[in-house]
Amino acid sequence: MPSPILESPTTDLEAQEHLLAVEAAEQSDDNDDRKKGGKKIKFEIRDLVRVSDAGVPILNKINVDIPKGKIVGIIGPSGSGKSTMLRALNRLWEPPSGTVFLDGEDIRQLDVLSLRRKVGMLFQLPVMFEGTVADNIRYGPQLRGKKLTDDEVQKLLTLADMDPSFFSRGGSELSVGQAQRVALARTLANEPDVLLLDEPTSALDPISTQNIEDCLEKLKKTRGMTIIIVSHSIKQIQRIADMVCLMVNGELVEVLTPDRLSEAKHPMAQKFLELSN
Numbered sequence: 622m623p624s625p626i627l628e629s630p631t632t633d634l635e636a637q638e639h640l641l642a643v644e645a646a647e648q649s650d651d652n653d654d655r656k657k658g659g660k661k662i663k664f665e666i667r668d669l670v671r672v673s674d675a676g677v678p679i680l681n682k683i684n685v686d687i688p689k690g691k692i693v694g695i696i697g698p699s700g701s702g703k704s705t706m707l708r709a710l711n712r713l714w715e716p717p718s719g720t721v722f723l724d725g726e727d728i729r730q731l732d733v734l735s736l737r738r739k740v741g742m743l744f745q746l747p748v749m750f751e752g753t754v755a756d757n758i759r760y761g762p763q764l765r766g767k768k769l770t771d772d773e774v775q776k777l778l779t780l781a782d783m784d785p786s787f788f789s790r791g792g793s794e795l796s797v798g799q800a801q802r803v804a805l806a807r808t809l810a811n812e813p814d815v816l817l818l819d820e821p822t823s824a825l826d827p828i829s830t831q832n833i834e835d836c837l838e839k840l841k842k843t844r845g846m847t848i849i850i851v852s853h854s855i856k857q858i859q860r861i862a863d864m865v866c867l868m869v870n871g872e873l874v875e876v877l878t879p880d881r882l883s884e885a886k887h888p889m890a891q892k893f894l895e896l897s898n
């Protein structure tokens with residue numbers, strides 16, 4: 622019988638439960654960091670390809686280095702492959718061997734549970750598990766036999782920009798914006814090195830959006846976290862990203878800094894940027 626952990630989750634709820642089913646793993650060793658031009662590289666993506674079961678190309682030879690401790694935005698028209706690329710990075714689908722390296726190691730060689738603890742993920746719509754906010758935050762560590770203290774839970778809430786008084790509130794009583802921050806605290810409870818975010822603020826009002834953006838910047842600055850965010854909002858990417866990957870039709874057509882987005886050369890990319898502004 623195949624291991625349940627390697628089956629592809631089909632819904633965001635399954636995926637979120639999947640990602641939280643983690644084991645204790647070694648913290649990454651700074652000495653293992655890849656360096657290029659003096660910059661530390663977290664992920665190396667090499668000729669990453671995905672073809673659908675019907676033979677339609679979804680990703681076409683993606684090549685990019687994701688720097689450590691930076692916020693990287695992925696933007697592009699609908700259906701261009703942004704989520705597919707993101708989901709390869711913690712094996713929500715299995716990229717071919719030799720195409721995705723984390724700290725220099727092929728992620729196909731890593732234990733999938735350890736990988737998903739190191740590379741946490743937040744989805745567009747948060748799903749709260751049964752119980753209180755504290756139960757939700759304790760969920761991941763508890764699976765590895767670790768019970769977070771009340772103090773640790775409250776610190777995680779604060780880190781996610783939530784008032785610690787939410788501790789005992791029912792998960793189902795939260796607004797979407799509050800639930801998204803609890804989902805973030807729940808992901809952070811696993812002490813990831815990398816955060817993957819798939820349109821995490823598209824269902825949120827501007828204030829909740831700002832709370833999440835502030836929190837991401839804080840995680841980058843205080844913890845050196847590597848953050849990769851798919852967003853439809855070019856303005857959001859310009860506010861928070863250090864580097865922007867622009868995708869069109871399954872191809873990574875430009876890698877730019879946010880202030881140079883207008884220099885994109887691909888005609889479809891130019892049209893997308895023009896219409897999005």
Ligand SMILES: Nc1ncnc2c1ncn2[C@@H]1O[C@H](COP(=O)(O)OP(=O)(O)OP(=O)(O)O)[C@@H](O)[C@H]1O
Nearest residue numbers: 673674679697698699700701702703704705706851
């Ligand atoms: N498992 C799959 N099987 C077949 N086709 C798929 C699969 N996953 C994605 N696709 C197709 O691959 C293309 C890219 O999808 P993806 O969700 O990565 O795009 P996206 O850029 O994130 O889009 P959006 O901005 O609308 O979320 C789409 O045409 C989609 O229908």
